[in-house]
Amino acid sequence: MDKETKQPAGPLAGLKVIDLTRMLPGPFGTMLLADMGADVTVVEQPSGPALGPRRKNFAVDRNKRSIALNLKDERAKNILYRMVAEADVFIEGFRPGVTERLGIDYARLSRLNTGLIYCSVSGYGQDGPYRLRAGHDINYMATAGLLYLNGRKDTGPVVCGTQLADIAGGGMMAAFAVLSALYYREKSGKGQYIDVSITDAVLALNPVAFVEYDNTGTTPERQGFRNIGATPCYNIYRTKDDRHISIGALEPKFWANLCRLLGREDLIARQNETGAEAVGELQRIFETKTRDEWDRLLDSAEVCYAPILNLAETFRDSQVVHRKMIHEANQPDGSTFRQADVVPRFSLTPGLLRRPPSRPGQHTREILGEMGMDEAAVSDLEKDGVVKTMEAE
Structure with missing residues (x-):
């Protein structure tokens, strides 16, 4: 028994x-x-x-x-x-x-x-x-x-x-x-x-895709709208050490905080711009530091972000442990x-x-x-x- x-x-x-x-x-x-x-x-x-x-x-x-x-x-x-x-x-x-x-x-x-x-x-x-x-x-x-x-x-x-x-x-x-x-x-x-x-x-x-399809009349595509990677404010970026960080700055204030932290206030107006150009701007920036360096830097500001962890790292993560x-x-x-x-x-x-x-x-x-x-x-x-x-x- x-x-x-x-x-x-x-x-x-x-x-x-x-x-x-x-x-x-x-x-x-x-x-x-x-x-x-x-x-x-x-x-x-x-x-x-x-x-x-x-x-x-x-x-x-x-x-x-x-x-x-x-x-x-x-x-x-x-x-x-x-x-x-x-x-x-x-x-x-x-x-x-x-x-x-x-x-x-x-x-x-x-x-x-x-x-x-x-x-x-x-x-x-x-x-x-x-x-x-x-x-x-x-x-x-x-x-x-x-x-x-x-x-x-x-x-x-x-x-x-x-x-x-x-x-x-x-x-x-x-x-x-x-x-x-x-x-x-x-x-x-x-x-x-x-x-x-x-x-x-x-x-x-999948309610967000429903709304996108209903509002636009166009079939949603991969990375085709904001919540699935079409814009720079909601995306995944590779870092210098070939790791990744997630950015989820949907609200204008969080996006503005991120842009100011990066020294790129010119990007504030491009929050919802679709296409590879705006996303590429952020990708080039995030490639300048390692994932953990970005983690320490972004943790000091009110920004919606998180380093992308593997399962072993998740097991040791301070929030998960707490x-x-x-x-x-x-x-x-x-x-x-x-x-x-x-x-x-x-x-x-x-x-x-x-x-x-x-x-x-x-x-x-x-x-x-x-x-x-x-x-x-x-x-x-x-x-x-x-x-x-x-x-x-």
Whole structure:
């Protein structure tokens, strides 16, 4: 068994969530719920690829319990039905149609629990011509028009530094939707079904480009408007040591402060000038000093800037260290690993790191024991391939 940290409950303490999601989108969303105190049980399959990412110490598996059930067996399905009857939330990440074939779709489960919040997370949604299309983060961003804008004119689109569609469009949107539905249930007593399309969500994550397109009638291009690198006031500049610094001086006062600091007041009137000439003026200036020299100089003035850090530097950054955002966690075997701390922070009911990342089937015996099954009954089910148990590594 893993060691659970006993600390005050988070804001979602008492909420029961059943998680049948895979890969990154759903597991990230249920991690957010678990971090805030929800009792999240991940339902794994007893053999073959696990439902979640299942990399050792992968943070999206933290604060959860895992039970391994063979849902092709009626006995396992009946165990899941018993769990659903007591749950608040059921979240799944299969392609449309799979849950119907398994007998765990909303129509079936809502008869067992009328207050159930049932959330489906999929790449393209439950309907439409792409509903059954396979895909990943990069494909959803491509369809939603975001990937096209991500990059530079001379190099074309580039892959994002994180899985933005999966995390924000899938995981965060699912968590937001679930909490919204729970609030409605608190007032009405009614559960409901939620269809989270990652592509839909990514489309909604790009409001500035929407405004640009709507106002100009021209298709936005890479580095084609102010917020994506068209102007000198909002851009990335290479420094003398081949590092980079970011400038985000959108407000006139911050841009004026920067120009005066650089001794180039003549550039103040060129804040929103598009094209390579104005950007090139600043590029030549920033090439005269190293990134850290610029960091020290710009820190003395009220300018929207930040040196571009690699992850090792981020781990050591004074703001990150002060906020205690890099958490060193202990595993039951005595090893340690680092992960980002729980966000955001609450004054009265903080989210907590209560459990290390779970492993497939790690809590099967514990969960079935809570349902009244003795050790012999669990062993018989495991012998028949209905469940699988696994002690903590």
